[in-house]
Amino acid sequence: MAEPDLKDQVADSRRSTSTAAATDTLTQDSARTSMQANHQENQHQFDAGQGASHDYSEKQQEQAGQASQPVTELTPAVPISAEPVSLLTGEPPSEAPVVEQPPKYSIHPAWAKRLIIFGASISAFFSPLTAQIYLPALPTVADDFHVTASKATLTVTTYMIFQGITPMFLGGLADSAGRRPAYVICFVIYIGANIGLALCKNFTSLLILRMLQSAGSSTTIALCQATLADITTSAERGQYVGITALPQVLAPSLGPVVGGLLTNYLGWRWIFWLLTIMAGVNLLGLLMFFPETCRKIVGDGSGRKDSHWIYWTGWQLLRDNLARRERRRERKRREAELSKEDPSNHNNGLHLTVSTASAPRQKIKLSLTTPNILQSLTLLFRSKQLAILLSYSAIVFSGFYAIGTAMPNQLSTLYGLNDIEIGLMYLPMAGGSIVTAFVIGRVITWNFHRHARRLGMVIDRSRQTDLSAFPIERARLEVGLPLLALTSAVVISWGWAMQSKTSLAAPCVLLFLLGVGMIGFNNTVSTLVADIYPGKAGAATAANNLTRCLLGAASSAVILPMVEGIGSGWAYTIFGGLYVFFAPLLLVLMSRGMRWRAEEKWKEEAKEEKRKQEQKA
Structure with a gap:
């Protein structure tokens, strides 16, 4: 049987009224058959005919206005090895399975993540700073309000309890x-309390405002x-933990120095000013530039445009307002040009309006989920791993508070320091903390990837890894245990x-x-808490703060x-x-943590399924 001529097939494909994809497929099948019979002789002609058919198909799609519709990608003809079975039977070539990757965890690039976390760290700086900057003023406050030193110390105790x-x-x-919204509420309360403390007239108001x-x-x-x-x-x-550790590093070191200078030269009220x-x-700065990051509100960050305006930064609102004004000016300009070109549009009082503005932004109704104020306690008492982790972290920090509380008295009595x-x-403590804050982050990341390689997991830093079968507790605490041993030795040696008055x-x-030891261990614990409860990080960290402050207050006393x-x-x-x-x-947590996480996940899924069934009923 004679082989069909290639040029005749190309001409037939041009006259065909079928879609571009069908034309291309027919041309390729015919070409491949011809190639199999006489590949060397017709190769140049086939390429020319295929290019013409491809150009004609693209032109046909453009004229039909189908550019915005999903179309089949046209595959250019390439030489293939002779495998007559699949070609002659018309079977499609086998395709490799497509593995869908999960979406990126966040749309923010690395530099934006650093700025966001740095902004959050600056805000977190106020909590330890406020606790430490006030300590040098205690004797002066006691004298001004005519109370004993023990009674003045109540302002520190009550502060830690509420903390x-x-x-x-x-x-x-x-x-x-x-x-x-949480940041705004916090700082409105904080600013109001500081103004009141700077102006208070008696000890009772000082205690309440603290x-x-x-x-x-x-x-x-x-x-x-x-x-x-x-x-x-x-x-x-x-790699970002070092940034979040800065508040806990610098505040305990700078606070007493600044507080002492202000008290000596300007008076203790200037601390609060x-x-x-x-x-x-x-x-x-928060109102103008700090974006909303809660994943329930904005997801990976791309859901900001669909959220309520209170989740927009001042800069985003300003930029959006300027863009709408520019669109309005452009619309008026085009209306004026159209009126000049066709004055009949104004005849008989009629006016033609051409709108170039985009559709108005949908007004999103603000709907806030009622917060579970006892969620932190629920996590603390129902989660085995969180209870162990936070309780032990609180014990470690109790030693830190014990040193910090007694240190001024001991240095003054034993060494005569002012x-x-x-x-x-x-x-010196700040120096060690700064060193470990940036070094330990790299070590934490390195150990995570070491365990991933051992398990044969491919890690993409931009996508969240499924930790259900990953020993995250072991990966984090292997870094924390040596730091814990160092901290224990330092606390005993300090005593x-x-x-001996060395x-x-x-x-x-x-x-x-x-x-080095305390801040490094704290960083590993904080990272592990965020790993275990990424969707409840606020409540989990609040539970961590509760246990630390309560044991810290006890050790200080x-x-x-x-x-x-x-x-x-x-x-x-x-x-x-x-x-x-x-x-x-x-x-125990390192060996059983992964199993406990699986049990908690199973219980939560069963509870959610039961809730859905009750709603359907």
């Missing part, structure tokens, strides 16, 4: 109603960790250094190492009586010994 309780309310609100001040500032730590969980995946979260000014500037010199003694260089070195009763050496040995005594709990 632990308040995030349970606003942390749940942030998880359901968004981060921006509680209110704590309520405004304490939630910012939880909001910072929640923002971190909103826009970063588990594979990349470690300074905080008012700083908070006002920060609130303005308030400013005592404040400067916090700087014996104070009791050279002042010894406390400086120990404080540097304390910053008992450390001085313990030092007076049994001496510094044994007092701090007890705190360091608690680290070692409860360390097996972390080993």
Whole structure:
């Protein structure tokens, strides 16, 4: 049987009224048959005919106005190996299975993530700063209001209590109603409390306003960790942890120094005026530039345009308003040009309006989910792994608070340092904290990828990894355990250094190492909490804050009586010994954490299915 001529087939394809895709398929099948019989002779002619058919198909699609419709991609003809079975029978070539990748976790590029997390960290800076900057003013406050030093210390105790309780309310609100509304509420309360503290006339008002001040500032730590969980995946979260650690690093070191200088030269009321000014500037920056990150509101960040205007930054609102004004001016300009070109449009009082503006933006009704203010307690008491993790973290921080509370008294009594010199003694701890804040993030990320390679997992940092079969507890705590051992040794050594009154260089070195161990361990715990509960990061961090503050308040209250009763050496040995005594709990968490997560997920899915069935009924 004679082979059909290639040029005749091309001419037939041009006269065909079938779609472009069908024409192309027919041409390719005929060409391939011809190629199989006489490939060398007709190859040049086939390429020319195929290009002509392809150009004609594209022109036909453009004339039909089908550019915006999904069309079959035209495959250019290429030489293929001779496999007569599939070609002669007309069977389509086999296609490799298409694996759909999950969407990117966040639309924000790396530089935008850094700026967002840095903005959240600046806001979180106010919580520890407010607690520390006030401490040097306690003797002066007691003298001004004619109260004892013990009574003046109540302003610190009540501050810490509210620092632990308040995030349970606003942390749940942030998880359901968004981060921006929670930030605004926090700083409005905080600024009002600072103004009141700067103007208060009696001790009772000072005590009440300190509680209110704590309520405004304490939630910012939880909001910072929640923002971190909103826009970063588990594979990349470690590299951003150093930024979130800055508030807890710098505030305890800079706060006493600044507070002592203000108290000595301007008076203790200027502490609160300074905080008012700083908070006002920060609130303005949040309103203008800090985007909403809560995934229930904006998803990966692309849902901002469909959200209520309260979730828009001031810059976004301004830019949107300018764009609408520009469209309005363009519409009026075109109307004027049309009127000049065709004056008959105004005859008989008629006016032709040509609108070039886009459709008006849909008004989104604001609907806020009622926040579960007890969600933090629910997580703390119902989650085995969270209960172990946060309880142990609180025990570790109790030793940190014990050192910080007794340190001014001990340095003043044993070494004769004044308030400013005592404040400067916090700087070695800041140095160690800064070092570990940036180094430990890389180590956390490295260990995550090490476990992923061992399991044969391919990690894409821009997409969230399914952690259901990943030992995330082991990956994080393997980094934290050496830092925990260092912290335990430093706490015990601090006690014996104070009791033996060593050279002042010894406390400086120990404080540097304390910053390395304590902040490093805290970073691993915070990262793990965000990994386990990414959708409830605000409530989980609030529970973490609650346990730390309550045990911190207790350790601050008992450390001085313990030092007076049994001496510094044994007092701090007890705190360091608690680290070692409860360390097996972390080993249990590392071995059983993945199974506990699976059980919790199964229970939540069963509960959700039951709720849906009840709604249908």
